[in-house]
Structure formats: C-alpha cells, structure tokens
Amino acid sequence: MSGAATAPEWARAELDRLMARGTAFLGSRYAILGGAMSWVSERNLVAALSNAGAFGVIACGAMEPPRLAEEIAATQALTDKPFGVNLITMHPRLDQLVDACLAAKVGHIVFAGGIPPGGAIKKAKDGGARVVCFAPALVLAKRLIRSGADALVIEGSEAGGHIGPVSLNVLAQEILPHVKEVPVFVAGGIGRGEAILSFLEMGAAGAQLGTRFVCATECIAHPAFKQAFIRGQARDAMPTVQLDEAFPVIPVRALQNGGTRRFIEFQAETIRRFKAGEVEKEAAQLDIEHFWAGALRRAVIEGDVENGSLMAGQSVGMVTKEQPAAEIIAELVGQAAAAIAARRPDAA
Numbered sequence: 001m002s003g004a005a006t007a008p009e010w011a012r013a014e015l016d017r018l019m020a021r022g023t024a025f026l027g028s029r030y031a032i033l034g035g036a037m038s039w040v041s042e043r044n045l046v047a048a049l050s051n052a053g054a055f056g057v058i059a060c061g062a063m064e065p066p067r068l069a070e071e072i073a074a075t076q077a078l079t080d081k082p083f084g085v086n087l088i089t090m091h092p093r094l095d096q097l098v099d100a101c102l103a104a105k106v107g108h109i110v111f112a113g114g115i116p117p118g119g120a121i122k123k124a125k126d127g128g129a130r131v132v133c134f135a136p137a138l139v140l141a142k143r144l145i146r147s148g149a150d151a152l153v154i155e156g157s158e159a160g161g162h163i164g165p166v167s168l169n170v171l172a173q174e175i176l177p178h179v180k181e182v183p184v185f186v187a188g189g190i191g192r193g194e195a196i197l198s199f200l201e202m203g204a205a206g207a208q209l210g211t212r213f214v215c216a217t218e219c220i221a222h223p224a225f226k227q228a229f230i231r232g233q234a235r236d237a238m239p240t241v242q243l244d245e246a247f248p249v250i251p252v253r254a255l256q257n258g259g260t261r262r263f264i265e266f267q268a269e270t271i272r273r274f275k276a277g278e279v280e281k282e283a284a285q286l287d288i289e290h291f292w293a294g295a296l297r298r299a300v301i302e303g304d305v306e307n308g309s310l311m312a313g314q315s316v317g318m319v320t321k322e323q324p325a326a327e328i329i330a331e332l333v334g335q336a337a338a339a340i341a342a343r344r345p346d347a348a
C-alpha cells in the first residue's frame with residue numbers, strides 16, 4: 001500500500017502545507033471531505049472518515065429534525081473528531097434542521113441542492129457554525145461569499161448524484177484563480193491522491209469525494225450496491241437522459257441499470273399520453289419527477305440494484321474493492337505525498 005508513511009517526511013510536510021488552509025477550516029488532519037451521500041453518509045461512514053483524519057459529513061436528505069438530531073448524537077458517540085451536516089435547501093423544515101445542528105454543536109453546516117436562503121446562512125453563523133455552500137459558477141460564488149458563506153464547494157459534472165452541467169476541470173479554472181476570500185473545496189470525479197494534489201496546487205483548499213468512499217468497510221450500503229460500484233467503470237456512470245425539453249428531468253449521474261432504461265421508456269410513454277390528450281402537462285411532468293422517488297433508498301439499503309438508483313460518479317472505476325475508510329484515506333494521502341516526492345528523487 002502506498003501509505004503516507006512511505007513518502008519522505010519533507011513530502012508529507014509539503015502536502016500538509018498545501019492542505020493547511022483546508023485543515024484549519026475543517027479542524028481535521030487532512031483536507032479531504034467525505035461528501036454527503038443520502039442513505040450512505042450516516043453515523044458509521046461519517047465517524048469512520050473523521051476518525052481516519054478526513055472530514056465526514058452526514059447527509060440529512062429528507063430526515064425530519066428529530067431524526068437528524070438522533071443521527072448527530074449517534075455520530076458523536078462514535079467519534080470525537082469534527083464532522084459536518086449536509087442540509088438540502090428545499091427541505092420544508094430547513095430552519096429546524098439548522099436548529100438541530102446548532103443544539104448539538106455541529107461545527108460545519110453544508111447547504112446543498114440550491115442557493116440557501118440568506119436567513120438560513122445567518123441563523124447557522126449566529127449559532128456558531130461555519131457555513132459551506134455549493135457554487136456552480138463564479139458569479140454565484142461571489143454572491144454566496146457576500147451572503148456569508150465561510151467556504152465553498154465546486155462540484156463538477158463528473159460527480160455522482162445530482163449534477164450541474166460543467167466539469168470540474170473547467171469549474172476549477174473559472175473559479176479557483178478568482179476566489180481567494182474563502183477556502184474552496186473541489187469535488188467530482190476524484191479517485192486518487194495525485195488529482196487532489198493537482199487541485200491543491202491550483203489553489204483549492206482541499207477535496208470532497210463521495211463515490212470513492214461507498215465501498216468503505218464501515219459503510220452500511222447493501223453488499224449488492226457495493227458490488228455494483230466495484231464492477232462499475234467510468235463510462236457506466238451516466239447522467240439521466242431527458243427525452244423532451246418540454247419535460248425537463250433533473251440530471252443525476254448514476255450507473256446504468258434496468259431503472260435507467262425503464263425511465264427512458266416511461267418518459268416516452270408519458271409524453272405520448274400527453275400528446276394524445278390523455279393527461280395534463282403538469283400531471284405528466286409530476287409523473288416523470290416521481291419516477292425515481294425512493295429509488296436511492298431501494299438500491300442503497302434494500303440492495304435492489306436493478307430498479308433502484310445507483311448514483312455514482314465517474315470515479316467509480318477507481319473503486320476496486322471493499323476496504324476500511326482509514327486505508328482509503330491512507331492511500332489517497334500516500335499517492336499525493338508520493339507524487340510530491342517523485343519530483344525530487346535525490347531528496348528522498
């Protein structure tokens with residue numbers, strides 16, 4: 001294993017220096033976030049990542065405030081290291097979810113799924129939490145900083161789950177040179193330490209990975225879900241297909257399966273019914289939106305990998321086996337440190 005321990009001290013020190021802004025912000029050993037994944041990022045994976053020196057993030061998803069409070073407390077029982085909570089901005093009880101985080105003294109709240117209302121950012125900050133937001137473009141990055149965001153994540157379209165249209169390769173060039181006010185973490189398609197190193201050198205404060213952590217031993221995802229990740233290649237992790245621009249679908253990157261194939265047929269049939277006057281436009285759109293309801297849970301928890309949603313990033317090809325979270329983190333850090341060391345072979 002190419003653990004950090006095998007790289008020379010000076011290379012590890014250089015990596016620490018490159019990660020310093022991120023680690024100071026997160027309070028973790030390494031500037032590596034475990035991106036929140038609904039149903040996947042619960043107490044066990046989050047605590048394992050934080051205990052391994054990374055920064056775990058609980059995915060609140062559709063949880064109600066009391067359930068979130070319970071998950072935070074359970075995570076705190078498993079780790080005394082810092083971790084964050086990811087809240088979806090359109091959750092109808094966003095305010096109470098922020099309250100649950102603040103009551104439990106969660107240090108970092110990540111707002112995802114859209115631009116958070118200014119009131120939520122202020123409430124989180126007034127309560128003592130640091131606020132992290134997703135910035136899909138430079139103008140929005142600047143606006144989020146003005147609204148009080150303490151750090152940003154830029155997530156490229158290589159990522160698993162809900163995605164924007166622009167790759168991390170381009171987002172990093174558009175945003176990193178122009179945002180110095182707050183730390184910026186990069187996400188999407190990252191599976192190895194060398195990539196983390198290159199983004200750090202472009203000015204990123206750290207990296208957020210999701211897909212790479214699904215097959216952590218501690219992760220509670222169903223064995224069939226993990227097997228799909230171990231088998232999956234980059235080209236299998238595709239965005240949802242939209243058949244008709246009059247019926248928009250939310251782009252989600254996932255491994256192709258029976259569900260993704262049926263979704264295309266379902267859209268075609270729904271659009272046909274609309275054109276035949278059998279269904280109103282709004283009802284047809286809702287039918288299409290509801291197709292995937294509950295589908296991620298079905299795959300992650302129940303192991304229905306044929307009909308459920310196998311949200312995965314293009315980095316899925318770099319997931320080759322189940323291994324403890326600490327081993328994954330050691331590999332990533334080791335690869336980054338080894339890449340630094342390789343530049344001065346005589347200095348080993």
Ligand SMILES: Cc1cc2nc3c(=O)[nH]c(=O)nc-3n(C[C@H](O)[C@H](O)[C@H](O)COP(=O)(O)O)c2cc1C
Pocket residue numbers: 034035036037038040059061086112113155158159160161162187188189190208209210211212310311312313314315
């Ligand atoms: C199964 C799955 C579920 C996800 N759920 C969420 C979520 O609930 N909230 C969120 O902000 N991001 C979610 N993401 C995105 C991750 O937090 C992370 O940014 C992304 O996985 C990074 O790209 P990568 O998968 O290529 O590493 C999800 C990703 C996956 C693979």
